[in-house]
Amino acid sequence: MISLFGIALIILSIFTIIPAIMAVVMKDLLACVIALAIMSLLLSLYFYLLHAPDVAIAEAGVGACITTALFIIAIRATQRYEVEE
């Protein structure tokens, strides 16, 4: 019999995988970066549920904020839409 905690982990896993797939599939790179930020935030929640609050704080600070800012700066310096070769 699966517990309530296991059900919560499964639901959170699905909600973490969906933005990751969106970040791969979408052509608008700015939307991809926002999807990656959402994935990082949900991943930090996942780490917290798995009793790793240290990693959760680091993931929320670095993954959701600083990486997003770096990607947005890089997109501003290059181009926004993915080009078909």
Added chain:
Amino acid sequence: MNDETNDGRMSIIVRTIATMLLPFVLIFSFYVIMHGHLTPGGGFQGGAIAASAIVMMIAAYGHKMMGKRVSEDGLSMAESIGAAIFAIVAFIGVIMAASFMYNFLVGTPLFGETPPFGGNPGILNSGGILPILNIAVGMKVIGGLAAVVMIMALAGDERGDEK
């Protein structure tokens, strides 16, 4: 954010909210750094939160205005000072007790108290050299991450001018 007419700034609402949020984020980051030996978190986590506060101000006010307020040399200097404090504190242990990173502050008034036995929430004034090492790592991470974002923003600006 990409609006060139108003120098990279966002709207007045975003700027006001960012200015109001800044002290809370900074105080939370210093809390995480100072309680690194008691609660989850530590130097790296608190430094990442403080650097995210600086990134928030860069996003709200634009990197040109933040470049005037916060200099890259100051951030690099904070990073180097943090690394130097870490190394010096670690090598004092060699001098005083013939062991690298020896906890020579136990028993002294500075972070030297011993917590009692049994369940207790922890004493902030304990831990020996661990809080000092946490502060050093926090300085290093604040300087490093904020300098990376700020230098990359300025470099991207120059690249945009060339195109």
